[in-house]
Amino acid sequence: MISMLLGLLLAPLLTGVINRVKAFFAGRRGRPLFQLYWDLARLVRKHMVLSRTTTPVFLLGPALSLASLVTGLALVPLGGPALLFFPGDLLVLLGLLALVRFATVLAAMDTGSSFEGMGGSREVAIGALAEPGMFLALAVLVVQTRAVSLSEMWAHRSLDLWNSAGLVLALVGVALFLLLLSESCRIPVDDPNTHLELTMIHEVMVLDHSGPALAAVEYASSLKMWIGAALISSLLFPFHTGSAGLDLLAGVAVVFLVALAVGLVESTSARLSMLRVPQFVGLSSALSLLALFLVIR
Amino acid sequence: MLVSLLCLLPALAGLVAFWLPPGPRVRRLLPAVGAVHLLLSVLAWNDPPGGGWLGLDALGRVFLGITSLVFLAASVYAVSYLRDEPAGMQPDMGGEDPFSNAKESVFVGCLLLFLASMTLVCASRHLTLLWVAIEATTLASAPLIYFHRHRRSLEATWKYLLVCSVGIGLALLGNFLLVLAAARGASGGAEVLWLDGLAHGSELDPHWLRLAFILLVVGYGTKMGLVPLHTWLPDTHSEAPSVVSALLSGALLNCAFLGILRAVQICAGAGQATFAQHVLVGFGLLSMAVAALFLLNSRDTKRMLAYSSVEHMGILALGVGLGGGGVFFALFHALNHSLCKAAMFLVAGTFLSTFRTRLVARLGGAIHTLPIAGGVWVAGFVALSGTPPFGLFLSELGVLRAGLQVNPWIAAAFLASLATAFVGMARVVLTVALGPPVLVPPVRESWGKSLPPLALLALALMLGLSVPAWLAEGLRQAAALVGVS
Amino acid sequence: MTGTVDFLLVSMILANLWVLGSSRLPSCIRALAFQGVALGLLPFALYPGHITWDLVMLALISITLKAVVFPHLLKRALLEARVDPQVEPFVGHGVSLVVGVASLALSVALFRRHPLPIVPPSDLLMPVAVSTLLVGLFVLIARRKALTQALGYLVFENGIQAFGLGVLKHAPLMVELGILLDIFFAVFVMGITIFHIRRAFATLDTLEMAELRG
Numbered sequence: 001m002i003s004m005l006l007g008l009l010l011a012p013l014l015t016g017v018i019n020r021v022k023a024f025f026a027g028r029r030g031r032p033l034f035q036l037y038w039d040l041a042r043l044v045r046k047h048m049v050l051s052r053t054t055t056p057v058f059l060l061g062p063a064l065s066l067a068s069l070v071t072g073l074a075l076v077p078l079g080g081p082a083l084l085f086f087p088g089d090l091l092v093l094l095g096l097l098a099l100v101r102f103a104t105v106l107a108a109m110d111t112g113s114s115f116e117g118m119g120g121s122r123e124v125a126i127g128a129l130a131e132p133g134m135f136l137a138l139a140v141l142v143v144q145t146r147a148v149s150l151s152e153m154w155a156h157r158s159l160d161l162w163n164s165a166g167l168v169l170a171l172v173g174v175a176l177f178l179l180l181l182s183e184s185c186r187i188p189v190d191d192p193n194t195h196l197e198l199t200m201i202h203e204v205m206v207l208d209h210s211g212p213a214l215a216a217v218e219y220a221s222s223l224k225m226w227i228g229a230a231l232i233s234s235l236l237f238p239f240h241t242g243s244a245g246l247d248l249l250a251g252v253a254v255v256f257l258v259a260l261a262v263g264l265v266e267s268t269s270a271r272l273s274m275l276r277v278p279q280f281v282g283l284s285s286a287l288s289l290l291a292l293f294l295v296i297r
Numbered sequence: 298m299l300v301s302l303l304c305l306l307p308a309l310a311g312l313v314a315f316w317l318p319p320g321p322r323v324r325r326l327l328p329a330v331g332a333v334h335l336l337l338s339v340l341a342w343n344d345p346p347g348g349g350w351l352g353l354d355a356l357g358r359v360f361l362g363i364t365s366l367v368f369l370a371a372s373v374y375a376v377s378y379l380r381d382e383p384a385g386m387q388p389d390m391g392g393e394d395p396f397s398n399a400k401e402s403v404f405v406g407c408l409l410l411f412l413a414s415m416t417l418v419c420a421s422r423h424l425t426l427l428w429v430a431i432e433a434t435t436l437a438s439a440p441l442i443y444f445h446r447h448r449r450s451l452e453a454t455w456k457y458l459l460v461c462s463v464g465i466g467l468a469l470l471g472n473f474l475l476v477l478a479a480a481r482g483a484s485g486g487a488e489v490l491w492l493d494g495l496a497h498g499s500e501l502d503p504h505w506l507r508l509a510f511i512l513l514v515v516g517y518g519t520k521m522g523l524v525p526l527h528t529w530l531p532d533t534h535s536e537a538p539s540v541v542s543a544l545l546s547g548a549l550l551n552c553a554f555l556g557i558l559r560a561v562q563i564c565a566g567a568g569q570a571t572f573a574q575h576v577l578v579g580f581g582l583l584s585m586a587v588a589a590l591f592l593l594n595s596r597d598t599k600r601m602l603a604y605s606s607v608e609h610m611g612i613l614a615l616g617v618g619l620g621g622g623g624v625f626f627a628l629f630h631a632l633n634h635s636l637c638k639a640a641m642f643l644v645a646g647t648f649l650s651t652f653r654t655r656l657v658a659r660l661g662g663a664i665h666t667l668p669i670a671g672g673v674w675v676a677g678f679v680a681l682s683g684t685p686p687f688g689l690f691l692s693e694l695g696v697l698r699a700g701l702q703v704n705p706w707i708a709a710a711f712l713a714s715l716a717t718a719f720v721g722m723a724r725v726v727l728t729v730a731l732g733p734p735v736l737v738p739p740v741r742e743s744w745g746k747s748l749p750p751l752a753l754l755a756l757a758l759m760l761g762l763s764v765p766a767w768l769a770e771g772l773r774q775a776a777a778l779v780g781v782s
Numbered sequence: 783m784t785g786t787v788d789f790l791l792v793s794m795i796l797a798n799l800w801v802l803g804s805s806r807l808p809s810c811i812r813a814l815a816f817q818g819v820a821l822g823l824l825p826f827a828l829y830p831g832h833i834t835w836d837l838v839m840l841a842l843i844s845i846t847l848k849a850v851v852f853p854h855l856l857k858r859a860l861l862e863a864r865v866d867p868q869v870e871p872f873v874g875h876g877v878s879l880v881v882g883v884a885s886l887a888l889s890v891a892l893f894r895r896h897p898l899p900i901v902p903p904s905d906l907l908m909p910v911a912v913s914t915l916l917v918g919l920f921v922l923i924a925r926r927k928a929l930t931q932a933l934g935y936l937v938f939e940n941g942i943q944a945f946g947l948g949v950l951k952h953a954p955l956m957v958e959l960g961i962l963l964d965i966f967f968a969v970f971v972m973g974i975t976i977f978h979i980r981r982a983f984a985t986l987d988t989l990e991m992a993e994l995r996g
Contacts, residue, residue: 293886436967458972458975
């Protein structure tokens with residue numbers, strides 16, 4: 001319960017951390033850490049401007065994605081079992097993430113603009129590769145722990161798994177990190193600061209949103225990053241120090257370390273050409289397959 | 298001791314030749330080393346193989362003798378050849394940009410290193426050393442092919458390098474599979490690679506042994522020119538200088554065949570001789586058939602000779618595969634074929650330097666322009682097609698007899714391929730030799746270029762008329778060593 | 783020691799995927815060097831109880847050749863030939879990656895079906911060796927430039943040597959040195975030939991070298 005509340009509260013802070021890291025590498029002071037909070041507060045107070053070509057489906061997009069992500073957050077363990085856990089909850093989580101993608105693309109296509117349609121097609125193309133990659137990465141962990149629930153996976157493992165199966169965990173960790181980069185639309189897959197047609201994927205889909213809808217979209221994307229980072233934290237670095245508070249603190253610390261790593265990667269690499277993005281996402285599948293071989297044999 | 302000298306002498310001479318300036322001195326190094334090498338081979342003929350890395354057993358002796366003889370003839374020819382080659386740029390026969398030759402010292406040095414590595418193949422007693430030596434022959438001969446520096450020879454060199462290196466790599470894998478086949482035996486496996494260690498052949502796992510044999514045949518077969526691994530052969534033999542082509546056909550293909558024979562030895566020792574023979578018969582018949590078909594369409598003198606080499610390599614494989622007397626006659630055939638093919642290539646080289654073209658369409662009347670070379674050309678064709686009184690008639694008859702004993706259809710396929718090849722070769726040879734002579738400035742035939750092919754062909758004739766007893770005994774011992782019944 | 787062995791073998795697999803997926807030649811050469819280092823260290827991880835001075839010297843020579851000398855020769859050929867450093871593939875990089883992973887799957891399945899007569903020190907060694915071999919052959923066939931063909935040949939040889947490691951604890955020193963020397967001269971001669979190819983054909987595209995027929 002507490003981990004879910006922490007997630008809801010601290011998710012926008014992740015974006016702030018990433019932006020601060022990028023600014024540090026660029027030699028600037030950068031935006032304040034809590035900038036996204038002020039942005040959200042500002043956007044909520046504004047009026048929405050709706051295009052006349054849109055239908056109610058347009059507003060369904062942000063609403064559905066926000067709802068799915070909040071529900072998904074309830075499934076992710078962090079420093080303790082999640083609020084909801086049952087056998088197969090990882091499939092439900094993957095399904096909710098797919099629903100988020102579906103809702104966003106639907107809202108983008110609803111605007112009737114070819115610009116957003118292009119973003120939608122790119123997003124779906126990359127998603128077609130990223131979702132199996134996610135399945136494979138989690139499948140490796142399922143085979144390794146023989147558990148089909150995320151919270152069970154967290155509970156039955158401990159850090160000395162790294163001594164015996166460190167290579168497998170490292171491979172899965174890299175695969176999940178690459179998928180995190182692609183799902184939350186970071187460099188080298190997509191640049192969140194760009195407004196050039198050639199290079200946008202996520203940004204272009206949400207161009208027409210304004211006011212509270214835009215606030216919902218921004219908040220939802222930070223929640224997605226939190227979920228991705230929390231998965232890496234609790235599945236690969238399960239701290240069992242005995243005290244629930246300390247576990248939670250350690251888990252949240254790893255989440256922020258993952259955000260730091262994302263910021264590092266963003267600052268030091270260039271965006272891949274659109275033709276190479278499928279290979280990048282395919283690489284995470286290849287690494288997961290490799291880890292699967294090592295676990296199965 | 299003698300054997301080590303046999304390998305070291307050409308190697309050292311080759312390294313020295315790289316540093317010598319071009320001129321008569323470096324050219325005369327070739328026949329000098331060739332003569333000493335032949336002398337040493339004769340002296341080492343009766344030395345039994347001791348233990349250790351190097352030694353000449355009955356098979357090694359035969360192939361070493363062939364190599365040494367062909368090298369001596371080719372080296373004598375090479376002296377005149379290098380003398381007559383123009384320095385600087387010369388026009389290309391295809392009408393393309395003019396080209397130049399590589400440095401003479403590089404040519405001579407690589408030729409000597411080539412001899413050294415072939416000697417090492419014949420003398421090595423460890424299968425992986427054999428592998429190292431065969432790969433070394435590829436590397437030593439690659440610069441030789443690129444002596445005439447134009448695009449076609451470069452293409453041939455690259456193809457040769459890659460196809461042979463990859464093929465030979467598969468042979469190394471075959472070596473490792475041999476060790477696997479012996480792994481359950483008492484000694485743990487690695488001892489199977491020593492040729493003296495054939496005593497415990499019965500401990501070899503048949504499944505892995507067969508796989509190893511196939512890989513070894515594919516690997517060394519690439520170097521030998523068995524179809525379908527022969528793709529490098531026509532290009533290389535046609536683009537290389539004729540001295541090099543003569544050595545490739547006359548000596549190198551035989552050394553690769555030696556590698557396959559060592560593999561057959563191991564299979565025979567382990568009771569898998571029948572399987573090995575079936576594989577060899579298959580490759581042999583396929584090589585003969587495909588080569589004969591390509592011979593029908595030859596437009597180029599040296600390519601024709603190259604496909605003829607592929608065909609004769611098929612006969613060698615077939616001979617060993619048929620067993621019985623076939624092995625003896627296959628080894629005899631190797632000797633005869635090397636002599637005749639080397640002579641033919643050297644004469645083709647004389648034609649090329651005189652008429653400046655290899656295309657059959659532009660050649661004719663060679664007998665009038667170059668009487669000696671033209672005569673050797675026609676006589677060599679008569680020999681290669683298996684006509685008495687040359688030695689090839691006896692060896693092909695022997696293989697045919699072995700084929701009739703095993704399966705009349707094999708003999709029928711053998712004869713059909715030979716007939717087709719005869720038709721193809723006859724067209725090229727007779728068109729080039731007879732007919733109205735092509736107009737070229739009058740040329741005098743130098744002895745340096747005429748004597749070696751004449752000598753080689755005379756030897757082939759003598760072998761056809763009567764085989765000396767020591768040679769027959771040597772071949773018999775070698776055939777017995779292969780172990781196939 | 784299984785951890786170290788697994789790590790080295792996975793490094794070899796990653797190097798294979800790197801060579802298959804990279805679109806720039808210097809990057810492929812770096813992957814080859816990486817694979818050479820992993821292969822050089824493999825005997826120590828596989829047979830920790832049998833370390834002799836011979837083995838150490840051999841490993842040093844092997845690593846120096848594969849990680850320093852061969853990449854240097856190839857890079858020099860690349861520089862002197864002054865070609866565009868793009869890999870020009872017949873088969874695209876995505877499909878190549880799939881082929882690479884499939885070759886590993888195939889090898890694992892193959893060795894499950896046909897168990898070896900000996901127990902190799904790691905059950906991942908033979909599949910990785912065969913997979914590296916197949917990847918080397920694939921790179922040789924599926925790329926246009928002559929330099930990548932030489933690269934593919936070196937990956938192929940790496941695979942064969944890894945196979946040999948699983949079969950023989952250690953071959954006689956002279957033989958191992960002979961093999962390394964052979965490969966060195968092969969790369970040397972190939973490098974020189976590549977330079978000449980660039981000069982004669984103005985490109986390293988092997989499709990252009992198709993004059994000899996019949």
